[in-house]
Amino acid sequence: MPHLFSLLMSSRFLPGNFGSASPIIKFAVAAIAFSAIAIFLAYFAMLRMRYRTYRLSKKNARLNDIIDAHLLEHVFTMDEEGEDVSGAIAPDHVHAVLYNRLFQKRSSKQVLVDRLIFYKKNISGRMGDQITELFLLLDLDKFCVRKLEARSVEKVIQGLNEVTEMQVPVSDTLLLLLTNSRNRDVRAAARRAYIKLSNNEPFKFFDIATEHLLVWDQVELFSVISSTPGLAIPNFARWIIYSPNKGVVSFCLRLIVHFNQLAAIQSVIKLLNTRDHELRSEAINALGKLKAEQAEDKLIRIYESQPRSCQVEILKALGRISSGRHLDFLKHEFMHSSSFDIRKLAAKSLIDNEWKAEEMIKDLLNGVNGESQLILKHCMNPLIKF
Numbered sequence: 431m432p433h434l435f436s437l438l439m440s441s442r443f444l445p446g447n448f449g450s451a452s453p454i455i456k457f458a459v460a461a462i463a464f465s466a467i468a469i470f471l472a473y474f475a476m477l478r479m480r481y482r483t484y485r486l487s488k489k490n491a492r493l494n495d496i497i498d499a500h501l502l503e504h505v506f507t508m509d510e511e512g513e514d515v516s517g518a519i520a521p522d523h524v525h526a527v528l529y530n531r532l533f534q535k536r537s538s539k540q541v542l543v544d545r546l547i548f549y550k551k552n553i554s555g556r557m558g559d560q561i562t563e564l565f566l567l568l569d570l571d572k573f574c575v576r577k578l579e580a581r582s583v584e585k586v587i588q589g590l591n592e593v594t595e596m597q598v599p600v601s602d603t604l605l606l607l608l609t610n611s612r613n614r615d616v617r618a619a620a621r622r623a624y625i626k627l628s629n630n631e632p633f634k635f636f637d638i639a640t641e642h643l644l645v646w647d648q649v650e651l652f653s654v655i656s657s658t659p660g661l662a663i664p665n666f667a668r669w670i671i672y673s674p675n676k677g678v679v680s681f682c683l684r685l686i687v688h689f690n691q692l693a694a695i696q697s698v699i700k701l702l703n704t705r706d707h708e709l710r711s712e713a714i715n716a717l718g719k720l721k722a723e724q725a726e727d728k729l730i731r732i733y734e735s736q737p738r739s740c741q742v743e744i745l746k747a748l749g750r751i752s753s754g755r756h757l758d759f760l761k762h763e764f765m766h767s768s769s770f771d772i773r774k775l776a777a778k779s780l781i782d783n784e785w786k787a788e789e790m791i792k793d794l795l796n797g798v799n800g801e802s803q804l805i806l807k808h809c810m811n812p813l814i815k816f
Contacts, residue, residue: 486537493533493541501549505560533568543570547595562596571598578604583613590619594626602628609635618647622654625661632661636669636678643677651681652688667694670701679709683716695722702728711739718747726751730759742775746816749779754786761790764802773802778809778816 533542543565550561565571575598577589590608593600600623608620625632643651655661666682666689673679679701686694699722701713717725729744736744745763748756760783763776780787780794795806808814 489538490541493538494545497542497545501561501564505557505564539570539573542568543574543592546570547592550595565596565598571596574598575600578608583616586616587619590616590623594619594623597627600627602630602634606635606638610638610640614641614644614647617641618650621647621651625651625654626658631664633664633666636673636675636682639673639675639678641677642675643681647677648681648684652684655685656688663689665691665693667691667697670694670697676706676709680712683712687716687719690720692720695720695724698722699725699728702732707737707740710736711743714740714743714747718743718750721751723751723753723755726753726756730756733759738769741772745772745775745779749775749782749816752782752785754783757783757787757790760787761794764794764805765798774805774809775816777805778814781806781809 533539546561546565550558550565553561571593574589574592574596577585577592578600580586580589586608592598602624605620605624605627608616609624611617611620621635624635628634666685669678669682670686673682683698683701685691686698695717698713698716698720702710702725704710704713714729717729726748729747733741733744745760748760757780760776760780764773764780767773767776780791784791791806791810795803798806
């Protein structure tokens with residue numbers, strides 16, 4: 431490299447003699463020049479971006495100061511005893527302070543939206559209601575709703591999160607369309623919004639769901655459902671019976687258990703006839719957690735024809751239901767099964783039926799030894815769960 435540089439700087443390769451240089455030297459010079467220009471442009475772009483970010487942050491800070499001053503004077507005002515004396519927000523004052531030309535630009539309006547959402551998340555009661563009132567008076571709800579029809583996925587998700595946080599009424603038709611979006615993040619945000627904003631049927635999107643509800647989708651939806659006060663909870667059995675979406679059926683089984691919907695037990699029992707052994711296994715699990723004693727006889731009848739995953743859930747269900755009516759079956763599985771897991775689960779279910787199987791358990795402890803006795807003693811530990 432030093433040799434190449436010395437050659438480039440020699441008199442033979444000065445601009446006047448450059449035309450006579452070899453192609454390799456010409457290429458090297460062009461590459462060096464291109465690299466130098468590229469580095470200069472990259473540094474210039476970085477500096478420009480940093481300068482724009484700095485200016486934007488200063489502008490946003492200034493706008494936030496204006497917003498905070500207005501809210502402090504007209505929303506967060508307290509008397510000496512800590513009582514709220516802010517009163518109703520005057521529309522004329524709102525237009526004079528926050529509806530002027532300064533907040534008409536899209537970027538400035540977004541700062542206002544973000545600031546009000548920040549306060550809405552952290553303030554409740556009367557002042558929280560006034561934040562919402564101010565949001566509507568400034569027509570920011572229309573600004574957010576327009577994002578739902580944007581082409582940009584990021585804009586749509588941003589709009590959905592904003593209308594959800596501020597409880598902005600949105601057309602059910604528009605939200606339902608978004609709950610079936612091809613984009614997973616849009617679907618998740620739209621479902622959260624629909625549950626929180628729909629006044630009639632917050633779970634109607636289950637009827638039209640075509641995309642599979644992944645486990646993470648179910649976790650997010652459950653978090654929304656369990657944290658939304660006053661939510662109208664339907665009987666989830668309707669989707670157990672009619673929904674062709676496996677993910678929806680699976681999720682509804684979990685919701686039936688969570689809300690202890692005993693009226694759905696017959697629908698869950700019907701699901702035992704499904705060809706999908708994964709759903710069948712989940713249905714058996716739900717019946718056990720619901721303590722559905724009326725399902726025990728059918729569980730025993732189908733036991734031998736089931737795959738291992740379903741047999742495991744049947745044994746667990748018999749322990750959870752704990753009716754004491756199938757002790758001989760559990761004893762047989764414990765004594766004669768060739769699977770260690772099956773024997774352990776049968777023993778655990780026997781222990782869970784101890785209120786009626788006490789004598790049987792004593793006889794087993796005295797009549798078996800080795801591994802069988804160890805399994806029984808292990809399952810008798812109250813800390814051991816399924």
